[in-house]
Amino acid sequence: MEKNAIDTDIQFLPGVGPKRAAMFRNELGISTIGDLIKTYPFRYIDRSSIIPISAAAPDMAYIQVRARVVETNLFGAKGGIDPADVRFNTVKRMSVKVTDGSGYMELVFFKGIRWMYERLKPGEEYVFFGKPSVFNGHLNMVHPEVDNISSQDSKSGTGDSQTGSRMTGVYPSTEKLRNGGITGKTMNRLMENALNLALPDIEETLPQYLLVEKGLVPIHFALRNIHFPKDTAALEKARYRLKFEELFYLQLSLLKQKYIRCRNENGIRMPKIGDAFNICYNSLPFQLTGAQKRVITEIRDDMKSGHQMNRLLQGDVGSGKTMVAVLTSLIATGNGYQACIMAPTEVLAQQHFKNISRYMAGTGVKTALLTGSSRASERRDIHAGLEDGSTGIIVGTHALLEDNVVFRNLGLAIIDEQHRFGVEQRARLWRKSSCGLPPHVLVMTATPIPRTLAMTLYGDLDVSVIDELPPGRKPIQTITATEGRRYALFKFLKDQIALGRQVFIVYPLIFESEKMDYKNLETGYEQVVKAFPFPPYKTAIVHGQQSNEEKRFNMEAFAAGRADILVATSVIEVGVDVPNASVMVIESAERFGLSQLHQLRGRVGRGSEKSYCILMTGNRISKDSRRRIELMCATENGFELAEEDMKMRGPGDLEGTQQSGLPISLNIASLAKDGMILNDARECAQKVLEEDPKLMLAKNRGLAEEIRKEKYKIRDYSQIS
Numbered sequence: 001m002e003k004n005a006i007d008t009d010i011q012f013l014p015g016v017g018p019k020r021a022a023m024f025r026n027e028l029g030i031s032t033i034g035d036l037i038k039t040y041p042f043r044y045i046d047r048s049s050i051i052p053i054s055a056a057a058p059d060m061a062y063i064q065v066r067a068r069v070v071e072t073n074l075f076g077a078k079g080g081i082d083p084a085d086v087r088f089n090t091v092k093r094m095s096v097k098v099t100d101g102s103g104y105m106e107l108v109f110f111k112g113i114r115w116m117y118e119r120l121k122p123g124e125e126y127v128f129f130g131k132p133s134v135f136n137g138h139l140n141m142v143h144p145e146v147d148n149i150s151s152q153d154s155k156s157g158t159g160d161s162q163t164g165s166r167m168t169g170v171y172p173s174t175e176k177l178r179n180g181g182i183t184g185k186t187m188n189r190l191m192e193n194a195l196n197l198a199l200p201d202i203e204e205t206l207p208q209y210l211l212v213e214k215g216l217v218p219i220h221f222a223l224r225n226i227h228f229p230k231d232t233a234a235l236e237k238a239r240y241r242l243k244f245e246e247l248f249y250l251q252l253s254l255l256k257q258k259y260i261r262c263r264n265e266n267g268i269r270m271p272k273i274g275d276a277f278n279i280c281y282n283s284l285p286f287q288l289t290g291a292q293k294r295v296i297t298e299i300r301d302d303m304k305s306g307h308q309m310n311r312l313l314q315g316d317v318g319s320g321k322t323m324v325a326v327l328t329s330l331i332a333t334g335n336g337y338q339a340c341i342m343a344p345t346e347v348l349a350q351q352h353f354k355n356i357s358r359y360m361a362g363t364g365v366k367t368a369l370l371t372g373s374s375r376a377s378e379r380r381d382i383h384a385g386l387e388d389g390s391t392g393i394i395v396g397t398h399a400l401l402e403d404n405v406v407f408r409n410l411g412l413a414i415i416d417e418q419h420r421f422g423v424e425q426r427a428r429l430w431r432k433s434s435c436g437l438p439p440h441v442l443v444m445t446a447t448p449i450p451r452t453l454a455m456t457l458y459g460d461l462d463v464s465v466i467d468e469l470p471p472g473r474k475p476i477q478t479i480t481a482t483e484g485r486r487y488a489l490f491k492f493l494k495d496q497i498a499l500g501r502q503v504f505i506v507y508p509l510i511f512e513s514e515k516m517d518y519k520n521l522e523t524g525y526e527q528v529v530k531a532f533p534f535p536p537y538k539t540a541i542v543h544g545q546q547s548n549e550e551k552r553f554n555m556e557a558f559a560a561g562r563a564d565i566l567v568a569t570s571v572i573e574v575g576v577d578v579p580n581a582s583v584m585v586i587e588s589a590e591r592f593g594l595s596q597l598h599q600l601r602g603r604v605g606r607g608s609e610k611s612y613c614i615l616m617t618g619n620r621i622s623k624d625s626r627r628r629i630e631l632m633c634a635t636e637n638g639f640e641l642a643e644e645d646m647k648m649r650g651p652g653d654l655e656g657t658q659q660s661g662l663p664i665s666l667n668i669a670s671l672a673k674d675g676m677i678l679n680d681a682r683e684c685a686q687k688v689l690e691e692d693p694k695l696m697l698a699k700n701r702g703l704a705e706e707i708r709k710e711k712y713k714i715r716d717y718s719q720i721s
């Protein structure tokens with residue numbers, strides 16, 4: 001055995017051995033005793049809370065009953081099967097009637113029948129755990145968990161000798177583990193062994209003064225009680241402490257990076273506003289919204305501070321982020337620096353360029369566009385303009401990152417739709433600054449991220465939010481319909497087109513089966529063309545298999561009003577602005593994620609006409625899909641939708657986080673549910689750093705050590721510069 005039990009290979013834990021160790025490693029990723037201890041129960045069975053069957057009702061959450069098996073019946077495709085000539089591959093369902101004297105209940109199994117059939121002996125008593133429901137007027141439970149009474153009652157096995165636990169932890173498991181003999185009971189026994197062995201080696205991981213200040217329980221108490229809770233109060237304390245610790249260290253490491261960045265005088269000082277800014281501002285055809293003004297003030301303060309700006313700008317589609325980008329760029333040029341604005345696609349770069357050029361009229365600032373399809377002769381001029389500094393603002397795509405693009409003095413980089421740019425790409429942009437200091441950075445996103453997630457993903461960035469839409473926007477009416485209403489839908493679209501409006505029809509694109517999706521799109525397109533024949537109707541199509549040239553041609557035809565209908569895959573998702581388009585039809589809407597649906601809907605409602613979003617779905621869709629569609633119909637607020645999305649799917653699956661990835665995977669805390677603890681942990685980390693920014697004080701030595709660990713080497717924006 002090694003000195004430290006925590007790092008000891010799991011195979012040396014009494015009761016494990018090489019064979020089980022391999023299973024632990026492969027099935028749960030557990031390779032050391034420490035890993036095992038960090039595997040917390042996902043729920044607990046409270047042996048004191050067994051209820052009588054007569055008290056069970058279908059509206060209850062999970063319940064536990066203790067009951068005797070009365071009889072077992074097997075059913076095949078054609079009905080009952082005689083147990084005498086049972087062949088299990090023909091059994092489709094097993095029904096087990098149980099009673100506890102107060103009433104009867106039916107247990108239903110569709111899977112693992114053979115094993116359960118052999119396990120549940122008529123006349124024997126078991127503890128069943130599951131969700132009660134009613135079927136055909138009878139109380140039942142589908143696929144309950146089953147515990148033997150003997151294992152429940154015997155002192156050894158469950159519970160813990162140290163805490164005298166009445167609650168038994170239930171751990172993640174797999175078929176293979178169960179078949180390999182690692183049952184719930186075994187898990188509990190191994191966990192007790194692991195704790196007894198390793199706890200003496202585990203030192204307190206938070207400084208004493210924080211434990212006292214925050215009223216947190218010590219680590220030994222927490223670990224003991226997360227596995228073997230003495231009672232619910234002890235469990236709550238253990239849970240809170242472990243969640244707090246996890247979120248606290250995450251915030252501490254993120255904020256420390258930010259504190260270092262802010263303390264260093266490493267930013268280009270841009271004290272002036274400049275004439276161009278004022279000319280542009282004064283000639284705007286509209287008033288900035290309060291939110292736009294606030295955000296511009298925040299950005300100005302950053303830019304004149306002498307520190308490098310690293311700011312994330314979140315704002316729903318149509319909230320006017322482009323305007324903010326324009327004015328921010330003009331602050332840079334007003335101070336004698338160049339600005340670049342990067343967009344993720346060619347179409348978007350072009351659109352930005354067109355809008356921005358319009359705002360530049362009269363300011364004297366030269367603007368250029370550089371994309372993959374810029375011609376060689378154009379490129380020469382563009383490169384020259386950037387090198388000699390005559391071009392003030394460059395808009396472009398990844399083409400801006402190429403080595404032969406050289407700036408005279410890049411002072412600001414604005415990145416639109418952040419998640420499509422990787423860290424390395426951003427780093428290349430940074431290096432293009434030639435004045436020795438990193439450019440200010442503004443990352444803009446229209447994918448609203450819940451606050452807790454933003455605090456974690458971008459904990460070291462400052463976050464600005466435009467939470468107000470320009471005035472005069474009419475709400476978008478969102479409706480859902482199924483195939484049976486297609487005729488009515490087409491009729492409605494014709495009416496809209498007759499009024500001079502344009503229509504998007506979007507088909508899902510799922511990467512695993514691009515071919516099939518293409519087929520969906522093609523069939524859909526044919527159907528549309530048949531229903532909307534030319535003349536008088538003009539239909540354009542845009543999809544991923546077209547060349548950039550084709551895409552642009554078709555997009556432009558639609559944007560310029562030469563086509564009434566644009567049939568597309570979700571490539572039009574980001575940023576495309578066609579104010580005259582007032583109807584968005586989303587086909588197979590159940591196949592889209594919430595934030596994608598929201599992005600798509602944001603393509604309409606940009607003009608002065610009433611707009612519609614029509615979500616076409618199949619007749620039978622999953623509960624989650626149904627909920628997404630309902631939410632879409634219920635609210636237009638992107639932040640609300642993002643919060644709901646996170647609750648439904650967990651933060652790891654949120655769009656916008658998949659590519660960038662969560663910086664760290666959380667073991668016990670949940671960004672969706674533990675927002676309060678996160679706030680608390682962040683505030684606490686802030687306080688610690690205010691007093692001791694470099695974590696040099698003796699009392700904080702443990703903190704400094706902890707965040708030096710590999711797992712906190714999170715993406716660090718300040719390092720990139």
Ligand code: ADP
Nearest residue numbers: 286287288289316317318319320321322323470
């Ligand atoms: P985003 O990039 O956030 O999706 P845009 O910057 O494209 O939004 O703005 C959407 C539309 O709203 C544009 O046509 C823009 O000219 C207009 N707009 C921006 N700010 C305002 C404002 N304060 N008042 C009125 N219209 C505005």
Ligand code: MG
Nearest residue numbers: 318321322575
């Ligand atoms: Mg935009």
